Amino acid sequence: MGTWRDRRILDLFGIEAPIVLGPMAGPGTPELAIAVCEAGGLGSLPCALLSVEQARDGIALIRSKTRGPININFFCHVPPQTDAARSMAWRARLAEYYVEYGLDPEVTPPAAGRRPFDNDFCAVVEEFKPEVVSFHFGLPDKSLFDRVKATGAKVIASATTVAEARWLEAHGCDAVIAMGVEAGGHRGNFLTQDYAAQVGTFALVPQVADAVSVPVIAAGGITDARGIVAAFALGASAVQMGTAYLFCPEAKVPEVHRIALRECQDDSTVLTNIFTGRPARGIINRAIRELGPLSSVAPAFPLAGAALAPLKAKAEQAGKGDFTSLWSGQAARLGRELPAGELTRVLISESLAKMAQA
Template identity: 50%
Template sequence: MKQSYSYDWLGTTFPIIQAPMAGVQDSALAIAVSKAGGLGSLPCAMLGVDEIAHQVSLIKKGTTGPFNLNFFCHEAVEYSESKHQQWRELLKPYFDEFSGAYDASIKSVSRVPFNHDIADVIEGFVPPVISFHFGLPEKALLKRIKSWGCKILSSATTIEEAIWLEEMGVDGIIAQGVEAGGHRGMFLSNDISTQMGLSSLLPQIVDRVRIPVIAAGGVCDARSIDAALALGASAVQVGTAYLLCHEVNTSRFHRDALKGEKANHTALTNVFTGKPARGISNRVMKELGYMSDGVPAFPYASMEMAQLKSLAEKQGLGDFSSLWSGQNASACQEISAFELTQQLVKNMRNKPLNGSF
């Protein structure tokens, strides 16, 4: 098992990557973390190409530190009207409860896989790091990105996924333990019984690959960072701990849940988007079943759920909101992300040596 504090592959001062969290953050969080010596990340999967360019421009202006652009690369599937008709019938009692009607004219989705149009936009920015969720883009796109000289990371939720990613030529693997909040990066299997806790997954991946491994899932404070590094990680990815920071756009429903007893109850669910993701348990997850067979394919399920979310939140309810969170929200603090990042490093038992990771 390997442990190292000497890698310069990320170009950061500290071995901390801020997890990209689509829907609750923009460039402000990435800038704060990069300024503090970590690797700030911008989630781009829910942004149009013009907004991606705008946010990356803000990062370039806001920090001289390295940053990461994160994209989804799920396989696009066809929209199924029959599946959605069944899904709407299942959801109709909720629309009736809120005296609302589903707007069937909305056919667009907010999550698109990485493509050449996006690559055209970001190529001129020469991003230092690009990370992917749900595998990797097709070979021609991957070859194009490699030609830019940026570091490429991707998430693995199983040993098999990690081995596949190494064979495809990534520079680092994000070992995503089942504790992690938000979408699982699963791409070789849909079987959630394959999903392991970080302390089991991480050392097994470290033993099977020859490239740096980043630990993600339940990493929220100095103790968990120390533990991940001791298990062989070259860096850690921290997400949930940042959700109450000043630079994050977390909704009041999300913030209230994170600060209360509800945060102790999280589960994997597919009811919001069609793919398994960990969030704080709420009414719709319980009543529909955390993993429902009736959910349309990713990301189309979000069309109906987004409308229900809007109706419920207008009545002051977060019962239909995706409150993404990992299993450990205890380290969430209402402080700046810069301060939180520095705090994480200050309290580490094994301080990083001078130099870059």
């Protein structure tokens, strides 16, 4: 059995294996984080869809079940102003589906939004002092960032370009997540809105590794040991894996999503903005085919989801994922249905064995 040749992330976070659980808002649960922590990786709890109280309860549960370091993840988007005309146009675009499902197109119940990092969330970080705090869509304002750093937490964030990686290092990040376009879920871009020019993991990781002095965590399309070993060869010190863990029983994934993941092929996913208003990679379904994948009518992030929520609920009741955001990376077909702890241990063992053969 081999050893990890690059220990920068291991030493920085105090973990045994350089595997970071992707913080997937929705599917990510305390149980999933606990299992990864106990297996030696860095468990992550996503808080974008949680209330402050839910975040506090989730962190407390993790702390009660594991002594391993944990990562608490937050979004850093700026909440948009409501655009009444655009909202009306979006609802008009969805009206035919409301009629199909026997819903009143004039009634749109409020949907859960995504809460950006704020003073209340920062107070939770100060209370629990997680070893790692990660951000998506850039970083919070300096006053909040400084409070997080004052707790002793290591701060990491996603970069989708070399310029974003340099920006994150210059603004105090302890490590950078190089997020290739293969990754499932929302793109982490914040300096560019040019999605056509987004970079693949294989090209992005070595360029980011050359551009910054902090350790690099590779993310996007990494689902098995081959991807982990390749990421290290490209200059990464660790990997962040999300889609691989969607197959685990600890992940909060509706059955329609699990079925879609099992059937997913290499060309089954696209970037789409119709579910939230911001491009994210998911499995193609009816909504994506007929409304997108990218729509200029969809309200700004995260407002697009409100009008889709009733359709999602009705379709899922009928056993269909037609209006569900089926987030997934491009390598889902390599996923294995194992408990999260067992999966982590298998990935570690297989990766070390491959490295020893190199």
